[in-house]
Amino acid sequence: MTSRRQVLQLMGSVVALGTAGGCAPARSGQPQLLNVTGDLPKAWLQELPSPWQPRSLDRPEQVLSLVDSSALQEEALAGAALLALVDGWAQQLDRARLQPLEASALLEQLAPIAQAPSRLFAAEGNVPLAFPWAFGTWLLVLRSRPDLWRQRQRGWSLLLDPSLRGKVVLPSSPRVVIELALRQLGLSSADPQSLTNPALPNQVSQLVDQALALDERDGLNLLLAGEADAAVVPSHRAIPLLKKDPRLSALLPESGSPLWWQLLLRLAPRDSALVDPPLPLEWIRDGLSLPLLDRLLAAGWVPPLPRQQLEPVLRRWPERLRPLLLPSDAVLQRCNSLPMFSPVERSRWQTLWDQALSR
Known part of the structure; x- marks a missing residue:
């Protein structure tokens, strides 16, 4: 396997x-x-x-x-x-x-x-x-985890909770995963220097190690089936489920998201x-x-x-x-769009991702 x-x-x-x-x-x-x-x-x-x-x-x-x-x-x-x-x-x-x-x-x-x-x-x-x-944004969706919901002030760092190891569905895009790791460190990709932070590769590696799958499109089935306890998905995928499934709760951390x-x-x-x-x-x-x-x-x-x-x-x-659906102005100001990479940026982010996976 x-x-x-x-x-x-x-x-x-x-x-x-x-x-x-x-x-x-x-x-x-x-x-x-x-x-x-x-x-x-x-x-x-x-x-x-x-x-x-x-x-x-x-x-x-x-x-x-x-x-x-x-x-x-x-x-x-x-x-x-x-x-x-x-x-x-x-x-x-x-x-x-x-x-x-x-x-x-x-x-x-x-x-x-x-x-x-x-x-x-x-x-x-x-x-x-x-x-x-x-x-819209990316949301952290929890299934039947009121203990973690009570700690939602931890924001994206909640994904590193030991009880979630092998129980998280992360986005399929490494770029979004790196964005989440930056926010866990209180950094932003808007500052190019943040990508050279010595703690970032290890942070990305820790986040990836928590993952059961990288698949926000179909991975929600893992959450609904109980194989995963948490998933990071685009808001439009989460909202219809949140309306009808009482087992689910979701948060957008104050640090925002892509x-x-x-x-x-x-x-x-x-x-x-x-x-x-x-x-x-x-x-x-x-x-x-x-x-x-x-x-x-x-x-x-x-x-x-x-x-x-x-x-x-x-x-x-x-x-x-x-x-x-519509975050506050304060949270939206901490969110960022993801423009296309220049060749130099693509190389820099790819190197970071490779470093994180090799740890």
């Missing part, structure tokens, strides 16, 4: 540090909305207007493959397309294959925090290439003779307002709207869930 250490080493690739069979394709020439199964709310996807056709794929890698420039893929994406991707995968797209959204009125409705992801974290002044329709972003991007058509259909702007706008907004929140998806617009809607929610 493969050991936990071997599994974690397999996960420690450079590609993983950069992040984190589908429905039948639409008829040729029809504009498509390519998405990953489960990463768009069903209630919203069902309202997609004609002529746009949804096409769901199992994994984000498949979406990126379909956008590839090979001849076989050109036929599959002859028409215009929208892409729905999480920010880590969206940043791996060739920007030359994207075109501006031309949805300035909708972007202006969003909170300032959404500006950087709308540019795919390019410098200010660059044209927006994405519409950030949802965002942010995830769900983005809509516009792919340029391969055939220049084809005329792009209008963007489904009304459909996008519907996701930002009631009654559909309630259904998005129920599924854990939070549009990055100004706080004064979201708080009245959230008052209808159980008090324990509100700060998990």
Whole structure:
């Protein structure tokens, strides 16, 4: 049987540090909305207007493959397309294959925090290439552990509790794991010097040694089945479970977490003779307002709207869930997005991960 250490080493690739069979394709020439199964709310996807056709794929890698420039893929994406991707995968797209959204009125409705992801974290002044329709944090979810819940002031250090050894599901992205280790040390990746802290490799190693699995996507089944006692998962995966399973409790530590972003991007058509259909702007706008907004929140998806617009809607929610959906301003200021690595940064983080796994 493969050991936990071997599994974690397999996960420690450079590609993983950069992040984190589908429905039948639409008829040729029809504009498509390519998405990953489960990463768009069903209630919203069902309202997609004609002529746009949804096409769901199992994994984000498949979406990126379909956008590839090979001849076989050109036929599959002859028409215009929208892409729905999480920010880590969206940043791996060739920007030359994207075109501006031309949805300035909708972007202006969003909170300032959404500006950087709308540019795919390019410098200010660059044209927006994405519409950030949802965002959130990573949460620490506990199953039937009231003893640990009472110690929640320990924050992310709770993951190092001796009783959790071999009972933790960690994110599949080494980058997110390192971010959590930084917070356990009271450090931040916003300060490049923090990566040279001599305590960091050992901190990462200790955290990894606690893990039963690195798999936030499917690893929640381990938590629900009782094989794991704790899991670190994106907030949109946790919220629906927290509403219906009384065994579960969740916290976002005061030190914050990395942010995830769900983005809509516009792919340029391969055939220049084809005329792009209008963007489904009304459909996008519907996701930002009631009654559909309630259904998005129920599924854990939070549009990055100004706080004064979201708080009245959230008052209808159980008090324990509100700060998990929309953290306080103080906590959000301690959260950070994860822009694409430069080659130097990628090498530095990969070296750190390798050092941690070799201990």
